[in-house]
Every structure is written in C-alpha cells, then in structure tokens.
Amino acid sequence: MIELENVAYSYGGGELLSDISLRLQPGSFHFLTGPSGAGKTTLLKLLYGALLPTAGHVTLFDRDVRELSRDDIALARRRIGVVHQDCQFLNHLSVSENIALPLLVSDRDMLVEDANLRELTGWVGLSQRANALPPQLSGGERQRAALARAIIMSPDVILADEPTGNVDWEMSQRLMRLLIELNRMGKTIMIATHDLALIRAAKSQVQARVLRISNRRLQLAGADL
Amino acid sequence: MKLNIDRLRGLLVGDEGSGRVVPPTGFTAWLTLFAAGAMAFLAVFALALSLATSRLADRWGDALARSSTLRISAPEGQISAQTEAALKVLQTTPGIATARALTSGEQRALLEPWFGPDLPVESLPIPQLIEIIEEDSGYDGAGLRLRLAAEVPGAVLDDHTRWRAPLVRAASRLRLLGWVSLILIGGTVAAMITLAANAALAANAQVIGVLRLVGARDRYIAQAFVRRFTLRGLSGAAVGTVLGCFAVAFLPRSDAAGGFLTGLGFHGWHWLLPATIPLLSGAVAYIATRTAAQRTLRDMP
Numbered sequence: 102m103i104e105l106e107n108v109a110y111s112y113g114g115g116e117l118l119s120d121i122s123l124r125l126q127p128g129s130f131h132f133l134t135g136p137s138g139a140g141k142t143t144l145l146k147l148l149y150g151a152l153l154p155t156a157g158h159v160t161l162f163d164r165d166v167r168e169l170s171r172d173d174i175a176l177a178r179r180r181i182g183v184v185h186q187d188c189q190f191l192n193h194l195s196v197s198e199n200i201a202l203p204l205l206v207s208d209r210d211m212l213v214e215d216a217n218l219r220e221l222t223g224w225v226g227l228s229q230r231a232n233a234l235p236p237q238l239s240g241g242e243r244q245r246a247a248l249a250r251a252i253i254m255s256p257d258v259i260l261a262d263e264p265t266g267n268v269d270w271e272m273s274q275r276l277m278r279l280l281i282e283l284n285r286m287g288k289t290i291m292i293a294t295h296d297l298a299l300i301r302a303a304k305s306q307v308q309a310r311v312l313r314i315s316n317r318r319l320q321l322a323g324a325d326l
Numbered sequence: 327m328k329l330n331i332d333r334l335r336g337l338l339v340g341d342e343g344s345g346r347v348v349p350p351t352g353f354t355a356w357l358t359l360f361a362a363g364a365m366a367f368l369a370v371f372a373l374a375l376s377l378a379t380s381r382l383a384d385r386w387g388d389a390l391a392r393s394s395t396l397r398i399s400a401p402e403g404q405i406s407a408q409t410e411a412a413l414k415v416l417q418t419t420p421g422i423a424t425a426r427a428l429t430s431g432e433q434r435a436l437l438e439p440w441f442g443p444d445l446p447v448e449s450l451p452i453p454q455l456i457e458i459i460e461e462d463s464g465y466d467g468a469g470l471r472l473r474l475a476a477e478v479p480g481a482v483l484d485d486h487t488r489w490r491a492p493l494v495r496a497a498s499r500l501r502l503l504g505w506v507s508l509i510l511i512g513g514t515v516a517a518m519i520t521l522a523a524n525a526a527l528a529a530n531a532q533v534i535g536v537l538r539l540v541g542a543r544d545r546y547i548a549q550a551f552v553r554r555f556t557l558r559g560l561s562g563a564a565v566g567t568v569l570g571c572f573a574v575a576f577l578p579r580s581d582a583a584g585g586f587l588t589g590l591g592f593h594g595w596h597w598l599l600p601a602t603i604p605l606l607s608g609a610v611a612y613i614a615t616r617t618a619a620q621r622t623l624r625d626m627p
Contacts, residue, residue, distance in 0.1 A: 146627075151538075151539075151627045152627065171543070171544055171623075171624075172543050172544070172545075175538065175541050175542060175543045175544075176541065176543075178538070178539065178540070178541040179540075179541035183539055185539075189532075189535070189536045189539060190536070191347060191349070191533055191536055193349040193350075194346070194347070198346075202347070202536070202537075202540050203540040203541055205347065206347075206537060206540055206541055206542035206543075206546055207541060208546075250540065254541070
C-alpha cells in the first residue's frame with residue numbers, strides 16, 4: 102500500500118531521517134512516537150508524497166513517488182486521509198463545507214454525497230455545528246472536523262499528526278475511539294504522537310505497532326509501551 | 327475542440343465549488359478591475375487614432391495622388407491668354423481626365439482661412455490656379471512640363487508629390503504609433519494582472535496547501551484564480567471601453583477647417599471594433615493568470 106525503503110531525508114544540510122524502512126499493510130494500526138523535532142511530521146509527509154526522499158524509495162499504491170506526476174500525487178492523496186494537529190481549515194468556509202472539501206475538489210456530485218456528509222458529520226458529533234465557521238469551534242470539535250474531512254473520501258490510509266495535541270484527555274479518548282473504529286472498518290491508521298499515555302490506553306483496545314524515531318532512525322518501541 | 331468548448335464553458339459559467347474555495351481578495355480585485363478599465367479606456371483612443379490616421383493616409387495617398395495643380399503667374403494682361411493656352415495644352419495631354427480653371431470665388435475660399443472673407447481677389451496679383459484630375463493611367467509629368475515651358479511660360483505644374491509624401495509618411499507613422507500603443511496597453515494589462523494574480527496566489531498559499539492536501543489537482547486550483555481574474559479583466563475592460571466610446575463620440579466632429587484631430591473617432595462599422603477590446607483583455611487576463619498560477623503551483627509541494 103505505502104512503503105518506505107531505505108529512505109533518508111535531509112533538510113538544510115543536515116540529515117533528519119536516515120535509512121527508514123516501513124511498510125503499511127492494509128488494515129494495520131501504527132503509532133509513531135519520538136521527541137519533538139525527531140522527524141515524525143517529516144515522515145508522515147513522506148508517506149503522503151508532500152516531500153520527496155533525498156535517498157531511498159517511497160512507494161505509494163505500487164508506484165514510486167518519483168515517477169508520479171503532480172496530478173498522480175493529487176489522486177493518491179484522495180486515498181490518504183490526513184489529520185494535522187493544526188487542522189488546516191479554510192476559515193471562510195463552514196464546518197460542513199470544510200469536511201466536504203475533498204469531495205468538492207474531486208468533482209463528486211454533492212447532491213449524491215449530501216447524505217454521506219450528514220451521516221459523517223453526525224458520527225463525529227458535529228451535526229449542531231455544521232454551519233459554524235472553523236474559528237468558532239473548540240479544540241476537540243476542530244480535531245473531529247479534521248478527522249471527518251480526512252475520512253469523507255473513504256480513504257485506504259489515515260495519517261494523523263498529533264491529533265490529540267490540543268484537546269483534553271476525555272476528548273483525546275473520544276478521538277482515539279473514532280480512529281480505532283475506522284481501523285475495525287479496515288482502514289490503515291498511522292498516528293504520530295508524543296503522548297505515551299494515549300498509546301498505552303489505545304493498546305488495550307487495538308493491536309497496534311508502536312514505532313519510535315530515535316537518532317534519525319525508525320525502530321520498534323520497547324516493551325515499556 | 328470539445329475540450330476547448332468545455333474549458334470555455336467552465337470559464338464563463340464556472341464551477342461554484344472552485345470559485346468558493348478561494349476567499350475573496352479585496353485589493354487585487356479592485357486593482358485588476360481598475361487596471362483593465364483604465365487600459366481599455368486608453369485602448370479605445372489608441373484604436374481611434376490608428377483608424378483616423380489610416381483614413382487620413384488613404385485620403386492623402388489616393389485621392390490627392392489623382393490630382394495636380396497648375397499655377398499661372400503672368401503680368402495682369404496675359405493671365406487670361408495664358409490660362410486659355412494652358413487649358414488647351416492640358417486638354418490634349420494624354421492621361422488627363424479633366425482640367426478647369428478655378429473661379430475667383432473658389433480662389434477666395436482657398437485664401438479665406440488666412441486673409442478673411444473680404445479679400446478683393448480681382449484687384450490683387452494672385453496667380454490663376456487650374457485643377458487637373460488625372461486618369462487612372464496618369465500623365466507624363468516631365469513631358470507636360472516641357473510643353474508648358476514652351477507654350478505657357480508663366481505656368482508652374484505642381485503634382486503634389488513634394489508635400490504629399492511627407493504627410494502620408496507622417497500619417498503612416500501615427501498609425502504605427504497607434505498600433506504600438508495598443509500593444510503596449512495589452513502588455514501593461516498582462517503585467518498588472520500577472521502582478522495581481524501573483525499577489526493573490528501568494529496571499530492564498532495556505533489555502534492552496536490545504537487544497538493540495540485534500541487531493542485537488544493543479545488545474546482545479548488554477549481554475550479558481552483564472553476564472554476570477556479573467557472575468558475581472560473582461561468586466562473592467564467592458565466598462566472602460568463603454569466610457570472610452572462615449573468620450574470618442576463626444577469629441578468635436580470632423581470639419582474642413584478642423585484638421586485631422588477633429589476627425590478622431592470611428593466611422594460606420596468601425597464602431598464595432600472597440601467591442602473586441604474587452605474580449606482581448608479577457609484573453610490577456612486568462613493567459614497571464616494561467617501562466618502565473620501554473621508557475622506558482624509548480625513550486626508548491
């Protein structure tokens with residue numbers, strides 16, 4: 102599905118990631134952890150083609166990312182839902198319009214998709230906030246809206262970068278339950294987080310692989326997790 | 327062809343979604359509208375100048391090329407005899423269609439702009455003028471001069487070449503100036519819209535990043551900007567063109583004493599030509615924005 106093979110990434114003269122190999126199998130659940138600045142976000146960007154590796158190979162859906170045109174990468178991203186810590190909304194559009202954005206840019210028939218949109222907005226608990234603007238939402242509501250936008254195209258893979266970074270414990274548990282539910286539907290999930298308590302809590306509910314970036318390399322986390 | 331029609335339809339009717347995803351951009355909208363309007367207003371005048379000078383060059387080039395003037399300067403008692411002799415020579419010269427002596431009224435009318443209406447032409451030693459109209463084949467000027475020198479010693483033949491050539495050249499230069507002005511105006515519109523589009527693209531870098539993140543193709547993103555700037559270029563130029571046409575329409579009318587500047591304007595079907603200005607402005611805006619958008623998007627992840 103998505104595979105990194107001996108990938109390295111350098112930025113500003115220094116190597117941020119080195120010799121990273123990783124394969125995201127369909128239906129798998131991964132946590133990616135490591136200290137701030139370790140390269141978690143960079144690794145996620147490599148996984149959805151926002152960055153090109155300086156060495157090694159990234160394969161997106163059986164094709165080397167270097168061989169993909171910009172249009173091909175755009176099409177690949179429709180199969181990868183991304184949740185950012187800062188959510189990245191368009192603040193002049195309503196919550197439901199932001200959630201529907203992937204449908205809009207894919208030229209889907211919005212009349213046909215309207216029922217799905219309503220159902221999804223209800224599933225993440227934002228039915229009452231559908232017409233609000235993003236700045237009017239709380240941190241938890243923003244993260245749930247970002248998750249809804251990431252999954253509205255029913256992607257094969259969901260990549261979440263610190264999705265619980267700006268929410269309280271109760272809300273982070275609620276978000277995790279949504280992600281675990283998506284994994285049970287067959288979606289491949291990778292969550293980058295430095296919140297070890299969140300990982301420990303999730304491991305009791307889902308069979309997850311925990312990866313850690315340490316000294317520019319990726320390794321399986323120890324038994325403490 | 328179908329692709330082009332679809333593109334045109336997409337441009338004019340538009341995609342509500344792609345239009346909405348990019349937030350309104352206040353100052354660039356007004357900048358584009360104003361620039362397109364002002365340039366279209368100037369383009370109307372440049373077009374009018376080109377067309378007026380074309381007409382003038384044609385008139386000087388064609389109409390005057392078919393006429394000549396014979397001037398007879400002789401002592402007072404010999405004017406009539408020499409005029410008669412000259413007319414006889416002219417009537418027997420191959421290539422001359424008609425030749426006639428101007429009446430004193432016509433000569434007074436020619437001098438009126440300089441000496442006023444009460445000039446006593448009869449009492450002044452003014453040369454007699456004979457108007458010569460040529461046939462299409464023209465006449466042998468050198469041969470005619472030789473005959474006149476022998477038979478009408480006071481006659482001087484002026485075939486207008488000496489003063490017509492620089493006037494035609496000046497009119498041609500003015501026409502060229504008009505077209506160069508139109509090209510410069512088009513270039514200025516392109517530059518202004520490129521600047522405005524670049525500013526809008528830079529101001530919306532975050533929006534473009536989000537759109538790329540959710541799987542938007544470059545064509546979809548570019549369309550939102552291209553459509554917006556093309557319609558602004560088109561509508562701004564339409565307003566400028568209408569105002570320019572009104573201004574041209576209310577210029578002083580052409581008359582015999584007014585010189586060529588009072589003839590600046592459109593005649594007949596030429597009034598349709600300014601309608602091409604908004605279309606060209608829209609086309610320039612389309613190309614400029616599309617190029618700017620493609621260049622900017624290419625540099626984004």
